[in-house]
Amino acid sequence: MNVRGWMSDLVLGVRLAVGGGRTSWARLALSAVGIAIATAVLLVAASAGTMHQEREVRQYADFVQDAPVEGVDPTLTDRNYTEFRGDHVALTYVAATGPSSPKPAGLPELPAAGEMYASPALAELLASPEGELLLPRVPEKVAGTLPQGMVELPGDLVAWIGVDEKTLADIDAVPAYGFGSDPEAASLDPGLLALLLVGAVVLLLPVFIFVTSASRIAGAERDRRLSALRLVGSGSRQVRRIAAAESLAGAFVGLVLGAVVFVVARQFTDRIDLFGERAYVSDVVPDPVLTALIVLLIPALSVLTALFALRRTIIEPLGVVRQSKPVRRRLWWRLALIMLGVVLLTTQLGAADNSDTWAWAVSGGAALLLIGVPVLLPWLVERVAGQVSGGPTSWLLAVRRLQLDSGTSARVVGGVAVVLAGAITLQTVLMSVEGVVGLPGGEDAPPGAVEVSTSQELASAVSAEVAAADGVDAVHTLRYTSFYEASTTDNAWGAVVVDCAAVRDLVRVRDCTDGDVYLMRDEYQMPPEPGTALEQRDYQGTSNADLVVTGTWSVPADAKYFDRPDNSSVYATIVVTPGAIAAAALPQDESATVYAMVSHDLTSDQLEGIRNSVAAHRVGAHVYSFNTGPDLDDNQQTYVAIRTGLYAGSIFTLLLAGISLLVLALEHIRERRRTLAMLTASGVPRGVLGRSLLWQVALPIVLGVVVALLTGIGLAALVMRLTEDPMVVDWAGVALLCAGAIALSLLVSAMTMPFLRNATRLSALRTE
Amino acid sequence: MSIGHTLLGLLEGGPRHGYDLKRAYDEHFGHGRPLHYGQVYATLSRLLKNGLIEESGVEQGGGPDRKRYAVTAEGVTDVDTWLGTPEKPELYMQSTLYTKVVIALMSERDAQDVLDTQRHAHLRAMRELTARKRGGDLADQLICDHALFHLEADLRWLELTAARIDELRNQVTS
Amino acid sequence: MTQPLLAATGVVKSFGPTKALDGANMSVRAGEVVAVMGPSGSGKSTMLHCLAGIIQPDAGTVMYDGKELSAMPDQPRSTLRRTEFGFVFQFGQLVPELSCIENVALPMRLGGMKRRDAEAKARTWLDRLEVGEVAAKRPGEVSGGQGQRVAVARALVTGPRVIFADEPTGALDSLNGEHVMRLLTEAAKDTGAAVILVTHEPRVAAYSDREVIVRDGHTRQVEFA
Numbered sequence A: 001m002n003v004r005g006w007m008s009d010l011v012l013g014v015r016l017a018v019g020g021g022r023t024s025w026a027r028l029a030l031s032a033v034g035i036a037i038a039t040a041v042l043l044v045a046a047s048a049g050t051m052h053q054e055r056e057v058r059q060y061a062d063f064v065q066d067a068p069v070e071g072v073d074p075t076l077t078d079r080n081y082t083e084f085r086g087d088h089v090a091l092t093y094v095a096a097t098g099p100s101s102p103k104p105a106g107l108p109e110l111p112a113a114g115e116m117y118a119s120p121a122l123a124e125l126l127a128s129p130e131g132e133l134l135l136p137r138v139p140e141k142v143a144g145t146l147p148q149g150m151v152e153l154p155g156d157l158v159a160w161i162g163v164d165e166k167t168l169a170d171i172d173a174v175p176a177y178g179f180g181s182d183p184e185a186a187s188l189d190p191g192l193l194a195l196l197l198v199g200a201v202v203l204l205l206p207v208f209i210f211v212t213s214a215s216r217i218a219g220a221e222r223d224r225r226l227s228a229l230r231l232v233g234s235g236s237r238q239v240r241r242i243a244a245a246e247s248l249a250g251a252f253v254g255l256v257l258g259a260v261v262f263v264v265a266r267q268f269t270d271r272i273d274l275f276g277e278r279a280y281v282s283d284v285v286p287d288p289v290l291t292a293l294i295v296l297l298i299p300a301l302s303v304l305t306a307l308f309a310l311r312r313t314i315i316e317p318l319g320v321v322r323q324s325k326p327v328r329r330r331l332w333w334r335l336a337l338i339m340l341g342v343v344l345l346t347t348q349l350g351a352a353d354n355s356d357t358w359a360w361a362v363s364g365g366a367a368l369l370l371i372g373v374p375v376l377l378p379w380l381v382e383r384v385a386g387q388v389s390g391g392p393t394s395w396l397l398a399v400r401r402l403q404l405d406s407g408t409s410a411r412v413v414g415g416v417a418v419v420l421a422g423a424i425t426l427q428t429v430l431m432s433v434e435g436v437v438g439l440p441g442g443e444d445a446p447p448g449a450v451e452v453s454t455s456q457e458l459a460s461a462v463s464a465e466v467a468a469a470d471g472v473d474a475v476h477t478l479r480y481t482s483f484y485e486a487s488t489t490d491n492a493w494g495a496v497v498v499d500c501a502a503v504r505d506l507v508r509v510r511d512c513t514d515g516d517v518y519l520m521r522d523e524y525q526m527p528p529e530p531g532t533a534l535e536q537r538d539y540q541g542t543s544n545a546d547l548v549v550t551g552t553w554s555v556p557a558d559a560k561y562f563d564r565p566d567n568s569s570v571y572a573t574i575v576v577t578p579g580a581i582a583a584a585a586l587p588q589d590e591s592a593t594v595y596a597m598v599s600h601d602l603t604s605d606q607l608e609g610i611r612n613s614v615a616a617h618r619v620g621a622h623v624y625s626f627n628t629g630p631d632l633d634d635n636q637q638t639y640v641a642i643r644t645g646l647y648a649g650s651i652f653t654l655l656l657a658g659i660s661l662l663v664l665a666l667e668h669i670r671e672r673r674r675t676l677a678m679l680t681a682s683g684v685p686r687g688v689l690g691r692s693l694l695w696q697v698a699l700p701i702v703l704g705v706v707v708a709l710l711t712g713i714g715l716a717a718l719v720m721r722l723t724e725d726p727m728v729v730d731w732a733g734v735a736l737l738c739a740g741a742i743a744l745s746l747l748v749s750a751m752t753m754p755f756l757r758n759a760t761r762l763s764a765l766r767t768e
Numbered sequence B: 001m002s003i004g005h006t007l008l009g010l011l012e013g014g015p016r017h018g019y020d021l022k023r024a025y026d027e028h029f030g031h032g033r034p035l036h037y038g039q040v041y042a043t044l045s046r047l048l049k050n051g052l053i054e055e056s057g058v059e060q061g062g063g064p065d066r067k068r069y070a071v072t073a074e075g076v077t078d079v080d081t082w083l084g085t086p087e088k089p090e091l092y093m094q095s096t097l098y099t100k101v102v103i104a105l106m107s108e109r110d111a112q113d114v115l116d117t118q119r120h121a122h123l124r125a126m127r128e129l130t131a132r133k134r135g136g137d138l139a140d141q142l143i144c145d146h147a148l149f150h151l152e153a154d155l156r157w158l159e160l161t162a163a164r165i166d167e168l169r170n171q172v173t174s
Numbered sequence C: 001m002t003q004p005l006l007a008a009t010g011v012v013k014s015f016g017p018t019k020a021l022d023g024a025n026m027s028v029r030a031g032e033v034v035a036v037m038g039p040s041g042s043g044k045s046t047m048l049h050c051l052a053g054i055i056q057p058d059a060g061t062v063m064y065d066g067k068e069l070s071a072m073p074d075q076p077r078s079t080l081r082r083t084e085f086g087f088v089f090q091f092g093q094l095v096p097e098l099s100c101i102e103n104v105a106l107p108m109r110l111g112g113m114k115r116r117d118a119e120a121k122a123r124t125w126l127d128r129l130e131v132g133e134v135a136a137k138r139p140g141e142v143s144g145g146q147g148q149r150v151a152v153a154r155a156l157v158t159g160p161r162v163i164f165a166d167e168p169t170g171a172l173d174s175l176n177g178e179h180v181m182r183l184l185t186e187a188a189k190d191t192g193a194a195v196i197l198v199t200h201e202p203r204v205a206a207y208s209d210r211e212v213i214v215r216d217g218h219t220r221q222v223e224f225a
């Protein structure tokens, strides 16, 4: 075959792709849009590495170097934070100790006392009415905004605040002799790495599968046309080339479109939250090697699927005229693929955790298992359709249709099913890993509480301020200390000194009288025996030789044992009421915790009010809150964001699959216009025809959902084996996903009804 | 159709009486139009005179028509020649129907009426033939088909003319 | 003269600017075979569709068995077509996924008959139309003539009172075409069904009892002794 002939075949293919009137345009557009979406997603994925690197560089840019440097006056630094309506606000207090005090490279100058540099998001928030309740905590004048290099992510709330030297010296702030460091190569825990690998596979695999189904959109029509070409004498290789050119056209248009979508969408990454986060536009740069791979892989994949899909049409030019029964599908290689995946995941090839081989085995196994879904489905649909009989006429029509050609619908549904399986896996894995997160409203969420940690000097003032705040029911002051068993090296217990009111509220012991001592038992630590002599120590250096005993105390003989209540907010083994210990026995410089009991339905405004009540102390009082009101903490937010992202992603992909389903159904109607019109003419109710279309979509979908459910949960179980955490299945979420898939098939069928109505009009009766 | 050649052909199977010949002829080719005895005997005597057949004996006790006839060698040759000579295709150049249509057009009568009436008559004939064909054996069917195809040809012409009647009107009236 | 079973009077039907029928009249008596003939595009198929209640005329009436078909809503018309009418078209009326016997059984199953009964009845009709041997095959696997006979079986299986046939032999050679016509008209005569037969072919029309000519949307019926 000479080059000219090749070229003319390719040109013919492209012409067929674009030159066949409205339908070919629609087909080209659909596959191009599908491939464009896939391309854009892959480009984002290819940018993930750069995004992560750049973010790390920024993260380490203000790293405090505390090793003293000769001739440098240190900058006193206190890393602090507060929360505002669930958002983390990073506050770094700094004070220069001399003219040579260092500053982070990105900061124009160290802020003077009473001034600050704020991140753009924080500056904006403070200037807006919404930031009113944050203002008391960061009242400093904004001297300028922080440059990109000092704010990890665009939406982050960050401030570098200047204070006077004394305030920081009082709280033993860290002296910084320099800022910045190179990012460390963090080594990941095997469980997390497994999760990451499986996550990547789960999210990207459907994209590839989508590429393959996108390049098969309206395949039946193309098959018919190519068969006709074959019938008039095109060689089988020639037809392959024409088909390849046809799908290449779609792939190229898709690639270009995808690149455009990516470039446009990239402009908005610093303004629009994606999974609760934003990214700097300049960070979203795809890795060049991966980009090249994408550009090569997508057309290759679509051409390969087109050729693969054609294997039968090419052999049989009469395939169009006589729709002979397709060859029976085989099971063994489909099962072999899945088994291989299971084996890879269970044995990990015997490789050591986190080794390269291990990583390949885990991700390969997950990929194989997921590929198993679309691979197994056509076989299953064929087998099930072959088995069923009976039922109403609409059912008969649908089943017969599936018997004749189960491949097309099974493939499209395979796309849906693999997304579903992936989503179920990810969701289950996340649920299991984050099972501890406990969202508000959960049964085991501890009662809401706000803790203020402060110094003993400030304790009474803080306590009064907090008690006066709106929404606070009661306030307790806790003083934590540690006791060591006298003359041993390392037997130690935490102790807390609290009054009886606090014992009743926090430890849930009803009959407390001052002077009581309680020993809390739990599975982790045995409390000291009553009568044990204890001492308090001050380790001045790091070695045991330097220790100074600062006080002694012994556990009273009448100390009572009790079991640590669930969700206790007291983190100590020995609970001492003030009457049992001389005030002198307690070290004066230790910190105190003011514990505010708040009502469960604390509003976020009230919470901000409590935080503001101690704002005047600045670095001297720090507020933590647990399970207060509707605001979620960081962990919960991440979890919710991931879950939302997952749902959004799955629903989006499901919609895409829905579009392919719709195209499939419409193609089917078009193909059978005449038959449908004849049936209507001879009095077959449209309802029967409509229902048969519904069955035809619903049967593969239901099978797909079942396969996806089994695969998804199976894969999750295998992954959880790697992380050795117990598996938690969010059945409600799984049900939601499955219901989504089923609703989709109903929706698609409903959307085909107007077309069916149109096809059954009389005009279709006329011979074309 | 040549009755003489047909009788000669029938006699090739063996000598027959005149009466047998008439029966055989009627059965195969009569189709509702049996030969008259007179026709048979007139033909036989002509063949006898030309030496194409000969008498091959008289049945005892029979009348004058109990003679048996046999074909001669000349007779066989004559049948050969007849079968070997193609029938001249009919040209149908003088069509009464065409004339009627043109006259109707020229006199501004409804030419379609003429055609419709003719179609009706033709279809009626065809219907009769079809009915007969349904009842009859293969021979009947073939002979009916022969007639049907001819009628069909007329009807096809009729449809063509009906479709082009406006053109024809323009031509004949201009 | 007996009351006509199906009668159209003054039927007008336009498709946009084209007037497919312009005051057409036609009637069919029970058990009668009527051929509808005329040039291409004259409105034959449109006439058939109006008579069968597939489309509604713009003006004029279609009466079937004392009911005004042209005033009936879609639902009962649909049911009527399924139960009282049968249809044979030129091609493509069989459902390609169903086997021939399932195709024939289809109208009965839609009517709620049990599958076994429906298929048994379908089989007798297939045998009657001399296509019993293709019962298990799908329409794609049988010849055109066999397919048309299966279609005739399907049209007749419900015992319809009127059969509408639009160029039923159009895609067949004359031998096959006549075979189908003979089987169709004989079966119709046996069951007493009327047949309305649209055709171009005189030899096919010869299977009718009388003909109606459609020209430019008008009908003509020539009657003489």
Ligand SMILES: Nc1ncnc2c1ncn2[C@@H]1O[C@H](COP(=O)(O)OP(=O)(O)OP(=O)(O)O)[C@@H](O)[C@H]1O
Pocket (backbone or CB within 6 Å): A762, A763, C015, C016, C018, C019, C020, C038, C039, C040, C041, C042, C043, C044, C045, C046, C047
């Ligand atoms: N659905 C339609 N839309 C537009 N025009 C139509 C439609 N159906 C019929 N027509 C027009 O109405 C006229 C009659 O059409 P009809 O199909 O009845 O003709 P016909 O006699 O059956 O022709 P043929 O013998 O070629 O099948 C034609 O001019 C046709 O173009």
Ligand SMILES: [Mg+2]
Pocket (backbone or CB within 6 Å): C044, C045, C046, C166
């Ligand atoms: Mg027509």
